[in-house]
Amino acid sequence: MATNEQGVVSTAQSAELHSLFHSQKQGILQSLEEQSSTSITDISKRISSLRTLVDSFGEGLPKYDRGRYASQITELESKVAILRAKEKPKSRFAFTKPKSSPSPGAGQSRPSPTIPPPTSSRATSNVSSLTASSSDDVPQAPEPTASSSSSTSASTMHTISSLTDTLVRPELAPGTGAYTLSLSHLRRCVIDLCPPHATEPERGPELGLSSVDGTARTTLTKPTLTTLHAKDLQQCIMVAPVLPGSAMLSEMVDCLVIVGAQQVYESKHTQVQDFDWVRGGQSPNWSLLSKDQASVLFTQEMASQLYNVREKDENLVMEWTKRLRSS
Incomplete structure (x- = not known):
């Protein structure tokens, strides 16, 4: 592309980018209105191509123009996120009848187990709504193994994405319990994931026997962040509590992250993969540096x-x- 002596793109290049950008943007907006003809995945790919087009100009594009294009692309990504949330199937629950006991002495009927309704999540006015996610592009929390205790509930997945210049402080319903949070495509955001009252001890599940029917009674815990997934964050500050699970961070640019997690780390700094030494043991072609x-x-x-x-x-x-x- 043509640039002047200061390394800035020429006026002709800027005009060409402006025309091409708005032409593709109008096509994306039209596809969003006509969802039957174009899938959301194809629209997301077109938005990514549009962002790549702007990024190809690099620092040669004026800072004001880059910010203006970035805000418009973020707005398109927000529209896609809203449509994706609307197309997700609603969660269903049903009441099941207990199986009849084969023993002849079982004359008393036990109360049928019920499945609690899915807990709803809410967010503050400056944070996008948290929605349960099952999309392919969001990493899923690991399923509990067969050895897990019956009183341990599965972690719920929530997502926050496509936000700019926002204070992110999620607030979940008291009955949410353990949940996994996925953060993606955030720009210049302050993310506060610490509990509202960090000084109060968190209560775990309490089991007791009811004096009426003898069934177990469970007291739900308050929301607890167990696993964190963060991808494509730029110029963000994130503060999180110590997690009982892991924190997966990728594509973090100019970010400050304060988090404690149970990470699995294996140091292999003393091992070198030498393709000229195919046999076992340490390669004789490499050696560690001395302290001097x-x-x-x-x-x-x-x-x-x-x-x-x-x-x-x-x-x-x-x-x-x-x-x-x-x-």
Whole structure:
């Protein structure tokens, strides 16, 4: 593409991008209105292609134009997310009758077990609604094994996606219990996943016997985040409690994340895969550096780079703190 001496795209290139962008945008909007002819997956691919088109201009495109195009693409992604949520099948529940006892002495009838209705989730005014997700593009929580206790309920999946300049603080109903949260396509957001009252101890499931019918009574726990999936986050600050499960983070750009999780990590820094040594054991072609050699490689320039990265993170936290106080 043609650029001037300052590395900025030419006026002709900007006009061509403007015309092509709005032409594809109108086609996507028309497809959203005519859902019968185009699937949501195809529309999502077209939106991704549109974002790739804008990103191909890189830093040569003025910052104002890049922000304007990005906000329009985010708006299209929000419309797709709303349509995808509407097309999801509604959850159903039914009452089942207990099986008749084969023993002749069973004269008393036991109350039929009931399936509790699905818990609804709500969110604050500045956060998109959390919806139970079963789509293919959202990672699913692992299913409980056969050795799991009968009193342990399965984790519910919730998603938050396609938000910009938003304070994300999900609030779930008290009966939600354990849940898995998926975050994706967030830009310049502050994500607060800590419980509202972090000083109060969380109660676990309490089992007791009823004095009337002898059935077990379960007290539901308050919402507890067990597993976290975050993908495609840019310039975001996320604070989460210590998770009993894992935290899967990918495609994080200029983000500050404070989270504790049960991660599985296996260090293999002393092993090298040498294709010239196919036999077992350590390859004789590689050896570890001594402490003296490693100290020489760690130059003053590398230390300065690490300091600049740390200073950048601190400035980002201060900037978001000022924004929160002024809002």
